[in-house]
Amino acid sequence: xxxxxxxxxxxxxxxxxxxxxxxxxxxxxxxxxxxxxxxxxxxxxxxxxxxxxxxxxxxxxxxxxxxxxxxxxxxxxxx
Numbered sequence: 001x002x003x004x005x006x007x008x009x010x011x012x013x014x015x016x017x018x019x020x021x022x023x024x025x026x027x028x029x030x031x032x033x034x035x036x037x038x039x040x041x042x043x044x045x046x047x048x049x050x051x052x053x054x055x056x057x058x059x060x061x062x063x064x065x066x067x068x069x070x071x072x073x074x075x076x077x078x079x
Contacts, residue, residue: 029037
């Protein structure tokens, strides 16, 4: 199996000149960045809409208040 550090250093020597040519003041996300952001925003919107629908289907029954339960237990234990 070839040494990975040698192949990594070889790749870096080829990529460093390409990075030097890029003007750091003009780098923008571009169309691909916008598309990825838009897809993620649509996915979050769809998930929130689905969650809201699922939460609306839940029927929640409250438990009796804690104050009523001990008093009922005291009354039955004294008899």
